[in-house]
Amino acid sequence: MKCPVFKQCGGCSYQHNDYPAYLDKQQNKLHDLLSSFAQVRPILAMKDPFYYRNKVQAVVSVTPKGQVITGNYKEQSHKVVSVDHCLIEDKTAQAIIHSVRQLIPSFKWTVYNEDAQRGLIRHILVRTGYKTGEVLLVIVVADKMVPGKANFVKAIRKKHPEIVGVVFNLNERKTSMVLGPKDISFSGKNHLYDELLEKKYRLSAGSFYQVNPVQTEVLYRTAIDLAQLKPSDVVIDAYSGIGTIALSLADNVKQVYAVESNREAVRDAIFNAKLNNVTNVQFFHGDATEWIHYLPIKEKDIDCLI
Secondary structure, eight states: OOOTTHHHHOSOSOTTSOHHHHHHHHHHHHHHHHTTTSOOOOOOOOSSOSSOBSEEEEEEEEOTTOOEEEEEEOTTSOOEEEOSOOSSBOHHHHHHHHHHHHHHHHTTOOBOBTTTTBOSEEEEEEEEOTTTOOEEEEEEESSSOOTTHHHHHHHHHHHOTTEEEEEEEEOOSSSSOSOOSEEEEEEEOSEEEEEETTEEEEEETTOOOOSOHHHHHHHHHHHHHHHTOOTTOEEEEESOTTSHHHHHHGGGSSEEEEEESOHHHHHHHHHHHHHTTOOSEEEEESOHHHHHHTOSSOGGGOOEEO
């Protein structure tokens, strides 16, 4: 199974290797880097390492002939490589991106041109819930005025009823960053729900969430097991995002202190703690490096840093 745009896209670096060969290369690299400090365990491989990404974002562009395309930036450039089928992105998310791309001309929406700094549609972002099947669609625009928004939402949700919400995000900045700082409107929900290690989580468009849901559960279970946590332990979760690690290990310890710099993620984390009836996790907004230097608790009381 090979990607037809592997050499142009730059999104994947090891498609020229099969999966076992890739794992061997990464295992050897880890051994060279870390074996002098600690035991390097075998990599816990994925059974099926394809179509796993639950967050898919595409740049929108046009060809010289005026055809709307979606894809990724070519490595170390701002040239857009058209991608119709990606081997690592969720299939539902890819289908939705294709549908949005087909609808753009019918709504007479212009496509943003980075050089001229003109046009409306910049990016399409799709987040999918692996366990719940819920989908959040984000259309990133360069202008507050988006004609026909209501009809577009009606059309895309008719074609893809799994979409629980459509968000229009405003990005007026001269940058290749996908999301702007402000959502100008949304229809349905501005978030989705997913489940991880028997807990439920609310995800907003900009909140961090591990992109490989299958391996995330393997990773978290392994980390909790290796930490050898005790019911009396106090733990710090640095860079805590929406609280997935903190809430996953909360049942095993006395207290968790979690810190995250993204305000939207902190709001989601506090909501997720209440959603799962977890009372022994406290979330803080701030830069983790600075926050740790000024701990609101005594350093001697910390048993584990994750």
